[in-house]
Amino acid sequence: MSMPEARDYDVCVAVNYYTPYVSGLTEVARTVAEGLADRGWRVAVVAARHDPALPLREQIRGVDVYRCPVVASISRGLVSPSFAATVRRVARRSRVLNLHLPMLEAGLITARRLPTPVVSTYHIDLWLPPSLVTRAAMAAVKISSRMALRRSAAVVVNSDDQAEHSQLWPVLRQARRSAISAPCVDRRGGEPAYRQSSGPHIGFLGRIVPDKGLEYLIAAFAGITDPQARLLVGGDYLTVAGGSVIDQVRQAAQRDPRIQILGLLRGRQIDDFYASIDAFALPSIAESFGIVQVEAMMCGIPSVTTDLPGGRYPVLATGMGAIVQPRDPVGLRDALLDVLGWDDVTRAHGAKTARELFGAEGCLDRYAAVFLEQSEAAATARG
Template sequence: MARGLAEGMAARGRRVTVVTNRFDSSLPRREEINGVRVLRAPVIARLGRGVISPQFVRLARATIARAKVGALQLPMLEAGAIAAGMRTPIVSTYHCDVTLPPGLVNAAQRVVVDASNRYAMHNSAIVAVTSEDYARNSRMWSAIEPGMAIVAPPCPPPPPGLPSYRETDGLHVGFLGRIVREKGLEYLVRGFRALPDPDARLLIGGDFTHVAGGSVVQQVRAAIGDDPRVRLMGFVPEERIGDFYASLDVFTLPSVNAFEAFGIVQAVAMLAGVPVLSSDIPGVRQPVAQTGFGTVVPPADPAAITRALRGLHADPPDREAGRKAAHQAFSVSSVLDAYEVLLDKAAHQRKARR
């Protein structure tokens, strides 16, 4: 979402600078990407899913101080330190709550990150969220509500493709994303395996070798067992994304994490004309609710997934109508229009909200 907004605003003639960490030492400290100036602070160590970069806060504050408006992408450990005392008005985009495995250390990290994000939002002119549904169920709702504005992520449609991943005339079900616990892939596999059709296929695309926090590929493989109909495809290159969607009858996002905010990938599938099966959890259920292009099921319920797949196969939604509904709700141009309004509104506010 951050990349789409930055490049979209630059394409509209805005001067955009992104401050980030040099998470890969092969990347330059400064460069321009699609009209966006990118500044990277050096990293001295890694901690869990994040990095330690003492210069990041200083670089971010100095850059925002020279801008008409700053835009923070939360959750972020350093958000409070960046926002503290800034005269430049800030728009904070709150994507999702931080979720970490159980344990005292992780619990302490979560408390610290939440406090930093809460302080940043209290010092922001506007707090943007992808849906009120998710925001109301967030543990940060009290900090979000006073300045809340709703802006969906900009979702570019995938390029047209050929159904080159399709193997049979049977139902082809797909998933594309990180192979991690919160995606609920074990339940998807079990739900799919209950389908008796030997020509059905389940295509699971996504990296499981370089995943922050570790992947659950072994658990997914155990769930697959000896079923020859399931394909664990690994990373799908960008140039073949269109082929992947063109090969599907149903796209799935079977998340079990109650703090996943939206699921851009399912909106992209809809823009490709593919109906979606997603979990009935705050935020994630919104694309189907807004477009009617698919169905939602209770999280972690293989039997419900089986029933939903059968229903979508027997009575598929109108693909063209679904594509048009998704374009109206999630197209890049409509989202950029809405976000541009927020930036202009914040730029005229010289005092941060208290």
């Protein structure tokens, strides 16, 4: 990225949680940051230090990572007094600031004018398990995100389906908006290391948290009577923000030994996971896109997901799966049994379409174009 003004960074990415934390939002921020760094961009990431064992400053795959100390946490929210100021400080040294919303501090970060254009990526309306505290937190985050979106030079959403059904659609509708799907990795080539029988294998991969709807998947799987069938549940439950539902999953696995808990998977383990399953399930009750389901599709594995704005979009765009109502174990079971019977030709066609639509390189091209456009416009405005 070559521009007339001298800045330390081409882009500053601001996100509450960053790697090694794993979530869909975090993975978008990480993949964009590292992908642009691989292309020669100078990239900084500012995040809260969600784990006190992590260093305050380090470089990861060519990305300068600044972490801000955390003094407390409220549900999934991290209280980091220095976060907003650090974002603004690094942003001033950057040509573009990319905010990943929802974010409680976003309104404060953008409250005073920055010499750097802001591109906000709006992932999803915040959902937390209901309580008095979480309702207040969701309201505060909504107000803050609305303020930041109004002050953004450009806004990225995962899909128009997601944006048009958001609580913040009145703001998103008026924004200079680009629909750029989350970057998804082609994970073909794994070994079926987790396959355990000759029966159908259904997989779930994601954070083991309430909004993923695992209780409905467990109930759906209980309705599949094949003794050789398996349900493989992969994902983090030890360090997830806001608490895990692993106890429920463990109790189900004790009742039904066909359910296998794999824990957090990384790298080659994820490739092997997809190579081990015949159908993917994403039974979420809150979802903005679902990178994991798309990566399954790209490997030829159809996904059964719930009818949620944004989360249903990959299936609608590719035809590579089925859509069911949230909280409907019977519908989920029937849809899984249906896609398990799909032939190789249907799977291969859907996989090709998914790779064409959602590959990481295409996503990076579109993010780079948005960042360049805003950086050039800001430089021109400054004369």
